[in-house]
Amino acid sequence: MIWRKIQAIAWADIYQTFTDRSALLFNMVSPLAISLIIGAAFGGGSNDVDVEAAKVGVLNLDVGSTQVEQAFGDIYLQVLVEAPPDGLKDFIKGKAITDEKRARQQVKDGDLDVLVVIPENFTASVIESGRGGTLRVYYNPGAGIPGDVARSIIDGLTTQLNNQNIALQVGIPYASEQAARNNQAIDAAVAYIQQASNQLRDKEAITLNRVGVEGKVREFNSLQYFGPGMAILFMTYALANGAVSILVDQRNWTMQRIWTTPSPRTVYLGGKMAGIYVSGIFQMIVLMVAMIFAANVVFGSSVAVWGTNIIGIVLLLASVVAAGSGFALVIASLSKNPDQGGSMSTLVLTVTGLLGGAFLPVDDVPVLGLLSKLTLNHWGLDGFTTLSYEGGSLIDILPNVAILLTMGAVFFSIALFQFGRRFRS
Amino acid sequence: MRTVLSITRYDLMRLFKDRNLAVFTLIMPVVIMSVLSLAIGGNNQTILLDVVDDDHSALSKAFVEQLKDVGGDSLVVCVYGKENPDDCGLPKEDGWSDVGKKRVEEGDTSGALIIPAGFGDALQQGESVAVEYRSNDSLNAPGVVTNMINTARNRVGSSVVVAQLVYDPELATLTGTTGTTESFTALYAQAEQQWQNPPARIEEESSGKETEVGTGANQSVPGIASMFLLFTLLNAASVLVGERSSGTLQRLFTLPVPKYQVVMGKMLTQMVYAGIQFIILFIIGGFLGAEFGSNYLAIALLVIAFLLCGGALGFLLATFVKNENQAGAIASLAGFVLAPLGGAWWPLNIVPDFMRILGHLSPIAWVMDGFQDLIYYNGTVLDILPEVGVLLAMTAVFGVIGVARFRYE
Numbered sequence: 001m002i003w004r005k006i007q008a009i010a011w012a013d014i015y016q017t018f019t020d021r022s023a024l025l026f027n028m029v030s031p032l033a034i035s036l037i038i039g040a041a042f043g044g045g046s047n048d049v050d051v052e053a054a055k056v057g058v059l060n061l062d063v064g065s066t067q068v069e070q071a072f073g074d075i076y077l078q079v080l081v082e083a084p085p086d087g088l089k090d091f092i093k094g095k096a097i098t099d100e101k102r103a104r105q106q107v108k109d110g111d112l113d114v115l116v117v118i119p120e121n122f123t124a125s126v127i128e129s130g131r132g133g134t135l136r137v138y139y140n141p142g143a144g145i146p147g148d149v150a151r152s153i154i155d156g157l158t159t160q161l162n163n164q165n166i167a168l169q170v171g172i173p174y175a176s177e178q179a180a181r182n183n184q185a186i187d188a189a190v191a192y193i194q195q196a197s198n199q200l201r202d203k204e205a206i207t208l209n210r211v212g213v214e215g216k217v218r219e220f221n222s223l224q225y226f227g228p229g230m231a232i233l234f235m236t237y238a239l240a241n242g243a244v245s246i247l248v249d250q251r252n253w254t255m256q257r258i259w260t261t262p263s264p265r266t267v268y269l270g271g272k273m274a275g276i277y278v279s280g281i282f283q284m285i286v287l288m289v290a291m292i293f294a295a296n297v298v299f300g301s302s303v304a305v306w307g308t309n310i311i312g313i314v315l316l317l318a319s320v321v322a323a324g325s326g327f328a329l330v331i332a333s334l335s336k337n338p339d340q341g342g343s344m345s346t347l348v349l350t351v352t353g354l355l356g357g358a359f360l361p362v363d364d365v366p367v368l369g370l371l372s373k374l375t376l377n378h379w380g381l382d383g384f385t386t387l388s389y390e391g392g393s394l395i396d397i398l399p400n401v402a403i404l405l406t407m408g409a410v411f412f413s414i415a416l417f418q419f420g421r422r423f424r425s
Numbered sequence: 426m427r428t429v430l431s432i433t434r435y436d437l438m439r440l441f442k443d444r445n446l447a448v449f450t451l452i453m454p455v456v457i458m459s460v461l462s463l464a465i466g467g468n469n470q471t472i473l474l475d476v477v478d479d480d481h482s483a484l485s486k487a488f489v490e491q492l493k494d495v496g497g498d499s500l501v502v503c504v505y506g507k508e509n510p511d512d513c514g515l516p517k518e519d520g521w522s523d524v525g526k527k528r529v530e531e532g533d534t535s536g537a538l539i540i541p542a543g544f545g546d547a548l549q550q551g552e553s554v555a556v557e558y559r560s561n562d563s564l565n566a567p568g569v570v571t572n573m574i575n576t577a578r579n580r581v582g583s584s585v586v587v588a589q590l591v592y593d594p595e596l597a598t599l600t601g602t603t604g605t606t607e608s609f610t611a612l613y614a615q616a617e618q619q620w621q622n623p624p625a626r627i628e629e630e631s632s633g634k635e636t637e638v639g640t641g642a643n644q645s646v647p648g649i650a651s652m653f654l655l656f657t658l659l660n661a662a663s664v665l666v667g668e669r670s671s672g673t674l675q676r677l678f679t680l681p682v683p684k685y686q687v688v689m690g691k692m693l694t695q696m697v698y699a700g701i702q703f704i705i706l707f708i709i710g711g712f713l714g715a716e717f718g719s720n721y722l723a724i725a726l727l728v729i730a731f732l733l734c735g736g737a738l739g740f741l742l743a744t745f746v747k748n749e750n751q752a753g754a755i756a757s758l759a760g761f762v763l764a765p766l767g768g769a770w771w772p773l774n775i776v777p778d779f780m781r782i783l784g785h786l787s788p789i790a791w792v793m794d795g796f797q798d799l800i801y802y803n804g805t806v807l808d809i810l811p812e813v814g815v816l817l818a819m820t821a822v823f824g825v826i827g828v829a830r831f832r833y834e
Contacts, residue, residue: 020750021751022748022750022751022753022754022755023750023754025751025754025755025758026753026754026757026758029758030757030758030761030762033758033761033762034761034762034765037762037765037766037780038765040776040777040779040780041765041771041775041776041777041780042776052773052774052775052776052778052781072625104632107632108632108802108803109802109803109804109808110797110798110801110802110804122625125624126624126625127624131624132622132623132624132625132626133624133625133626134625134626134627134628135625135626135627135628136627136628136629136630137627137628137629137630138629138630138632139629139630139631139632140631140632140801140802141631141632141801142797142800142801142802143774143801144772144774144775145772145774145775146774146775151629152572154627155627158625158626158627159579159583161624161625162583162620162623162624162625163583163586163587165624165625166583166584166587166616166619166620166623166624167586167587167590167616169619169624170587170590170612170615170616170619171587171590171612174590174591174608174612175590175596175599175600178600178601178602179599179600179601181602182600182601182602183601184599184600184601185599188599189596189599189600192595192596192599193590193596196590196593196595196596200586200587200590203553203586204553204579204582204586205548205553205554205581205582205583205585205586205589206488206548206553206554206555206556206578206581206582206585207553207554207555207556207578208555208556208557208558208571208574208575208578209555209556209557209558210558210560210571211557211558211559212559212560213526213529213530213536213537213559213560214526214559215557215559339445340445342445343444343445343446343448343449344448346448346449346453347448347449347452347453347456350453350456350457351453351456351457351460354456354457354460354461355460359461359770360461360464360770361464362460362463362464363532365463365464367463368460368463368464369532
């Protein structure tokens with residue numbers, strides 16, 4: 001009988017939650033829309049980040065040298081302006097500059113991100129052993145990542161130039177000496193070094209493989225991070241609305257009317273808690289399905305946004321909603337009235353969401369990384385990314401589940417205690 | 426006009442007394458701005474990198490030394506089995522297999538660089554070798570640490586490539602000699618020496634503002650402030666619809682003043698409140714390290730254009746919704762969509778072209794473009810006129826449609 005009453009109260013809340021179109025709009029559409037925007041901005045299925053092309057100006061004053069076929073300044077001009085290679089085309093929008101003063105002003109004004117000035121005697125200085133040539137790079141830090149990319153491309157070109165010239169400066173004496181020692185033709189050996197040095201420009205002796213902690217290459221989908229992050233955040237908002245409805249019931253005397261019936265007060269509270277919990281589960285399931293649809297249909301990615309370990313997903317879902325429900329009830333139990341409950345829950349949940357990494361990862365930020373571990377958002381998000389991105393097993397997420405359930409138990413106890421005191425008074 | 430101002434003054438006094446509103450419009454953005462400033466501006470923090478040197482050769486050691494050199498004060502290199510700096514928290518007796526994976530997973534270190542056994546030998550035989558960087562930092566790709574590793578491997582790799590000439594078979598034929606470890610080492614040392622003073626150098630000069638000037642705050646303060654200003658302005662829809670539902674608006678219409686003045690008073694309230702909100706948030710933002718340039722007239726123009734645009738959008742929204750709840754939900758949804766779309770959460774120059782174009786449908790993109798002109802490019806009124814123009818054009822479009830659709834009763 002008591003169980004039936006709890007069911008009735010819970011069902012009333014669930015019905016109310018899922019027939020309130022305004023609440024659904026906020027709680028369901030917002031996280032989905034934000035996740036889709038983030039997915040579109042940072043890649044739905046690729047590890048690459050698309051960056052705006054940097055506006056690079058090249059002032060080439062280099063007159064070259066009779067010792068080389070092509071002036072080094074022309075190489076910069078060719079790569080950055082005239083014929084950027086395929087791999088660089090998307091990152092550089094170059095133009096030749098004739099007036100340095102005007103170009104520097106353009107950098108200041110943001111019309112150019114980076115200006116490269118190659119001096120008149122650059123080639124001659126570079127090839128002359130022990131002297132060295134310096135090119136000037138004038139940049140605007142406001143250009144952000146595109147500007148940084150352009151500077152690293154210029155840096156890379158300069159490294160290649162150095163590779164070639166150091167190979168010449170070290171290789172020619174070596175080849176001459178060895179050839180002379182063995183009575184071989186020095187000219188042929190030197191000519192070979194000159195020819196080989198061109199190929200050495202691009203040669204990489206040490207390459208880098210970026211892999212996950214398990215040593216496997218992973219495909220990252222930003223929805224794998226921001227999907228759970230946003231879903232958990234907006235789930236907590238919805239749970240808080242449900243918890244604040246207890247205060248609304250109290251203000252409207254609905255709660256007091258229920259107490260006039262021959263049922264213990266715990267029936268009312270139990271019903272409300274069950275309603276909040278089940279609503280949270282439903283909301284998360286709907287968002288999970290919607291995000292899987294978004295990842296696969298909208299972005300055409302084959303990445304499993306929530307992972308493939310169904311038992312792990314269910315366990316995490318059940319525990320994160322338990323922690324969220326408990327937390328929402330604590331906020332409501334400490335609020336004086338529904339208005340305060342509404343604003344306090346929005347503030348507290350946004351801050352915990354932010355600290356928990358819903359908007360961006362904060363694990364590596366001093367202090368914030370530690371505070372993050374106090375939030376249910378962190379443990380839920382960490383668990384879901386362990387399952388999806390890291391391909392983790394059930395054992396890997398058990399600590400997350402245990403912490404979330406402990407949080408849930410502690411929060412429910414505090415809320416029960418607080419509501420008990422409140423109802424008695 | 427006096428009627429409009431009276432309504433505005435009265436409503437503002439009411440709003441200032443609303444503590445719940447203050448929590449949402451002031452405290453929340455300040456907290457978010459602070460956290461984001463810290464999270465995206467942390468350039469001066471020390472990063473730990475574990476290194477597993479399975480080779481223990483001269484070249485692997487040179488690579489590790491180069492990494493330390495590149496990292497400077499901002500990178501602590503923790504080599505397994507070595508006496509590590511105290512910051513590493515890595516006992517000498519621990520090996521990668523004991524604690525490595527856990528350290529990376531738990532964020533005790535940014536990642537682990539694994540130099541395979543045979544690294545030095547392979548390089549000395551003229552081969553190319555891959556080192557492995559294991560981390561969970563794909564979200565921050567390409568990542569600060571990856572850049573440092575790349576710089577170090579390019580540096581060491583460059584000298585290796587030159588030294589590998591000694592094993593070049595064609596050169597061996599031409600010189601009548603075969604490469605030896607000694608000749609490799611000698612050439613490597615010479616190349617290293619050349620790299621101390623490389624033939625081609627770069628001299629970099631910043632256009633004025635330095636990168637360490639609140640990079641995080643310069644994005645998060647105008648971004649989050651604009652987002653919360655938009656929430657306040659879109660909330661005009663809730664105010665209008667709510668007052669119409671409760672009959673307050675109708676009661677005001679019984680006064681001997683034109684109805685449009687009553688509505689204007691309500692709209693002006695939201696805009697003035699948002700303006701005050703902006704001033705407070707920007708003052709606090711200043712303490713967080715944000716800079717807004719020195720042209721206050723330009724800032725004022727930009728913000729007024731944004732307030733007008735957001736207000737007009739809120740007014741337009743009021744003509745599409747039926748009740749206060751719906752208005753609140755749609756206003757929140759619109760704010761949450763227009764903010765990231767318009768670059769309030771991240772700069773639009775790091776998103777794909779189509780997202781940049783789509784983003785400029787949001788007024789936030791234009792106000793952020795304007796702030797970028799002022800913050801980084803010493804912009805003047807003339808520089809932000811295009812952004813102001815677009816915001817005013819949006820205001821006109823939203824206003825005209827809103828007026829055409831608005832029903833007083």
